[in-house]
Amino acid sequence: MIYPWLQPALDHWHQQLADGRQPQAMIIHGNYGVGKTALSHAIVAELLCRKPNPEPCGQCQSCRIFASGQHPDLMSVVADNNIIKVASIRSLVNFFTATAHSAPHKVALIKQADYMNTAAANSLLKVLEEPPAGSLLILQTDRIHHLLPTIRSRCVQLKLQINHCQFPMITDWLQQRHPQLSPQELDRLLVLSPGLPLQVDALIEDDVAPQLEAHLSQLHEYLTNQQSLVTVSQYLEQHVNAQQWPLLQAIILHWLKVKYGDNETQIVWPHALYRWLLSQSSASTIMLKMCQLMSSIMVNFNNQTKTRLLIESMLVQIKQTGTLQNQ
Ligand SMILES: [Zn+2]
Structure with missing residues (x-):
């Protein structure tokens, strides 16, 4: 189940697929705590599934491998000490060159993509100039303006942002997760991170x-x-x-x-x-x-x-x- 406030973004993604406009590269951006990883995860799960409807079936071989956490057709790049170096992007190029194992698509995910250094960003640009067919590259970032304009312009951008009209839904979601909190206690925490439900959730946990x-x-x-x-x-x-x-x-x-x-x-x-x-x-x-x-x-x-x-x-x-x- 996707977080309720992410459903409109996921619906938008499904509409793109239905219209035959599946992008080959996409930037999912928005503040820390808004749910970028959860949305990426949902999209990746659907793309790797052999029988999506549009949600992943959860039964096929590809879904089962994904659930085990080690899917050969998914590659994740993460920053090491706040930096993504060119070697990581080169291994991504190799990943895309190989044929898919069990999924209909190959998917790569670069988390905190704004941590790419110049060499890494330039290397990624080459991938974006000739994106491999049937694949999707997802870049996640809290700071989209730290990405090269040439990278931004070659990707479809999906901004995650919570509207005021979604605030009651978020309050309900948090209240259900933390029934021990009074509405007043919850309001105090919502003021600290308005529109960032996962961050509020972490504040409660801590x-x-x-x-x-x-x-x-x-x-x-x-x-x-x-x-x-x-x-x-x-x-x-x-x-x-x-x-x-x-x-x-x-x-x-x-x-x-x-x-x-x-x-x-x-x-x-x-x-x-x-x-x-x-x-x-x-x-x-x-x-x-x-x-x-x-x-x-x-x-x-x-x-x-x-x-x-x-x-x-x-x-x-x-x-x-x-x-x-x-x-
Ligand atoms: Zn499946």
Whole structure:
């Protein structure tokens, strides 16, 4: 079963097949957590099946081999240390040259295709110039604009994006998967990754909400002079990981939206820090500054020394902004 929000994209794919417009190369793109891998998997399963209808039959020899995880007519290329080198693309060329074993099509999947280096991308271009008949090459990426324009123009592009009208469907899906969560708890997590159901699902699995609460409390204690700069910056450096900075930023943005947005935005992250911010005459300036400074921390996260400095600088600057404006 495909995730319900991916059904329109899969229907679109089926329509292309029905119209005799099966592409030989396709880019599936969209944000992390939207379901690119799941959609690729569904398309691959259908193409490898000997009797698709249009879903894979699950019974034929080819389907059974695919289910075992090792299909000779499917090749997956993945990044190694955030890079896809030319050797991987060359082996893909060899793969396409060989005849199919048991499936009606040969399918290759390049995950995180934007990690191809220049040599790999150029090598792939040669494949795209003369794509082998009866085959499909799927490129998956979160960052389509990092692909060469010449690669983009030679592929059919399928963008996965969740519309507002699909939000209730996603809420239902998450609620069914996690019946222990109250609707309020679910709303809190949906605010953090709107339109990215699989990411929200991972946040629930990892029980991230209490950790974020704790981080906000540390910030609050620093701003209300209950904790020192050194203690809180050390805490943030050690406890807020690369995935959590954007989530903290999303909470601050949510607060800004509650303060200035329409009446439809209800607060789902009530916190002592938010109440403290509201008591400041410069609440919005501080919140915007926090968002900006968090962006710098995210960009420099791999540089430990710089991260530490940026965290300290963020703490000093937000406290200073509050103090100055209140004078
Ligand atoms: Zn089958």
